[in-house]
Amino acid sequence: ELKVEQNPLFLSMQEGKNYTIYCNYSTTSDRLYWYRQDPGKSLESLFVLLSNGAVKQEGRLMASLDTKARLSTLHITAAVHDLSATYFCAVEIGSQGNLIFGKGTKLSVKP
């Protein structure tokens, strides 16, 4: 059974600081996704990582994937309040869109 573990589950940071969210998974998969969810809202796709060594950046967020270590990271640079949300990583089983989500990291960026 595939397990996806995120840490930390809660993250309170000050604006301007850097931090990293980690996502470990237990079985082989070459597809990893990062989503953002604001309270009461749906999931917004942030990154799709499809191969070992993949690195993608969008604004203050950068995601990477190491399939050998079964680890993905989401790095936040110079956080701003607008980044406050819950961030989920998800790993795909098979190729039919069956995503197993981590528990999510609730990020709170304080002025």
Added chain:
Amino acid sequence: DTEVTQTPKHLVMGMTNKKSLKCEQHMGHRAMYWYKQKAKKPPELMFVYSYEKLSINESVPSRFSPECPNSSLLNLHLHALQPEDSALYLCASSHPGAGELFFGEGSRLTVL
């Protein structure tokens, strides 16, 4: 059009009611999904339709009945639900096998 549209946004129903959730997309995606998300929990897969055929049913109780009338529409028929079925129901779509899922805003269901 890059949206997945779900209706209704909110639904309150009794345990004896029959209701339906609807989902529509016009991105040409041939895979559509229902996920269930309880409060403060991650989403969990319920059903996958690929080319309008049910390809995955994650052991969902029969009181939830999915239907895919055509490549753009996905319904979830609800009957005799329990209070513990109260959750946010998310529809998503993608190209089959292509990975990235696009989620709708969700239908927030409350069962009294």
